[in-house]
Amino acid sequence: MSNESERLLISGAGAAGLSLAVGLKDxxxxxxxxxxxxxxxxxxxxxxxxxxxxxxxxxxYLESIGIWDSIKSYVTPIEKVHVSEKVFRTRVILNAADHELDNFGGLIPLGRLILTLHEAIESQDNLLYLPDTKLLRYYADHEADEAVCHFKNSEAEFSHAFKWMIAAEGTHSTLREMAGIQTAFTDYDQVAVIAVGTFEKPHNNVAYERFTSRGPLALLPVNTHEMAIILTVKREERAKWEAASDSSFSDEVLFRIGAELGMITSVTKRHVWDLKLMVPKTLCAEYLTLAGNSAHALHPIAGQGLNLG
Ligand SMILES: Cc1cc2nc3c(=O)[nH]c(=O)nc-3n(C[C@H](O)[C@H](O)[C@H](O)COP(=O)(O)OP(=O)(O)OC[C@H]3O[C@@H](n4cnc5c(N)ncnc54)[C@H](O)[C@@H]3O)c2cc1C
Structure with missing residues (x-):
């Protein structure tokens, strides 16, 4: 039985908030x-x-909260990581087997992960999920030793008191801001153009990180011949890459990676992301802990944003 007078708030139901919510099922x-x-x-x-x-x-972590078995068939393992620099032709190859691991982790469709986490919270006894509900502000009630949060949904504004709050609100966090936690933002002056491409040759479960004078490129293995592509370009080129045809996007990827994987035979629609580094001065404040992108935002080249917790 959950104790309803001892409430914990998670603000934000992205991958971080949902996986924390499932982790608190007991x-x-x-x-x-x-x-x-x-x-x-x-x-x-x-x-x-x-x-x-x-x-x-x-x-x-996903194994420990009972999620992994439902998603593992959608995961493409990363068995090797190939890090290289285009001009000087230097490279390092990390092999999971050398570290007594079967792989370094793997790629999963983000939607599948979110869907599975949503299915898990549907049957969670101690969880109240309030979609369409925006956290507006909070104040600390020291006499009652709790934080009083003010919310808004399509029908009304209302308040609830919590013993603890977790901000999982993404990079721009209301709770973090209201707690007065300072942040250092560094603008990379870059955007990431992301897509999934199919290559002629199999990737053999190798992930590539390629550094070039035009910016870094990450290729992460999906299925047998597909790669999640993260092409980093200068922000001033954003409009050019938003409008770029499949073939000019593929040409740029091939210019950076070379012939190792053969030609790109097809590529999905591109999504473009602004890239910034965000580091808060502290991860905790009175009644509050930061998680996910509310706790850090960083360059996606190494695919670590969510993994940092
Ligand atoms: C191009 C790119 C590639 C990436 N690749 C990887 C990768 O391979 N591996 C990896 O680990 N990470 C990767 N990342 C980072 C990863 O995507 C993020 O770290 C992660 O998705 C952030 O999840 P989150 O739940 O913290 O935030 P979000 O997904 O931003 O979710 C925040 C949620 O909070 C809600 N919210 C915000 N404010 C309020 C409020 N006031 N009241 C109520 N709700 C609110 C929002 O509606 C949203 O649903 C990548 C990032 C980029 C840009």
Whole structure:
């Protein structure tokens, strides 16, 4: 039985907030998960082709909360990581087998991970999920020793008191800002152009990180011949890459990686992300802990954002 007078708030139901909520399924108190967005459409999530790399540690966490078995058939393992520099032709190859691991983790469609986490919270006894609910502000009630949060949904504004709050609100966090936690932002002056491409040759479960004078490129293995492509370009070129044809995008990827994987035979629609480094001065404040992108935002070249927890 959960103790409803001992409530914990998770603000934000992205991958970080959802996986924390599932991880608290045996906690002896009520967990309230709010998100300003509506419940995501299950068909949309199931068809989402955006890929995310999960490290071995993320795999162990998902195993510990009972999620891994439901998603492991969708995961493409990374067995080797090939890091190289184009001009000087230097390279380092990391092999999971050398570290007595079967792999370094793997790629999963982000929508599949979110969908599975949503299915898990549906049957969670100690969880109250409030979609379409935006956290507006909070104040500390020291006499009652709790934080009082103010929310808004389509019908009303209302308040709830919590013993603890977790900000999983992404890079721009209301809770973090209201707690007065300072952040250092560094602008990379770059955007990431992401897509999934199919290559002529099999990738053999190798991930590539390639550094070039035009910016870095990451290729992460999916299935047998597909690669999640993260092409980093200068921000001033954003419009050019948003409008780029499949063939000019593929040409740029091949210019950076070379002939190792053969030609690109098809490529999905591109998504473009602004890249910034965000480091908060502290991860905790009175009644509050930061998680996911509320706790850090970094360059996606090494695929570590969510993996850092
Ligand atoms: C191009 C690219 C590639 C990446 N690849 C990888 C990778 O391979 N591996 C990896 O680990 N990471 C990767 N990352 C990083 C990863 O995507 C993020 O770290 C992760 O998705 C962030 O999840 P989150 O739950 O913290 O935040 P979000 O997904 O941003 O979720 C935040 C949620 O909070 C809600 N919210 C915000 N404010 C409020 C409020 N006031 N009230 C209520 N709800 C609110 C929002 O609606 C949203 O649903 C990549 C990032 C980029 C840009």
């Amino acid at each position: 906690a002896p108190y009520e967990v309230v998960l709010v998100d300003q967005n509506p419940v995501p459409d299950k068909d949309f999530l199931a068809q989402d082709t955006r890929q995310i790399a999960l490290s071995k540690r993320s795999q162990y």
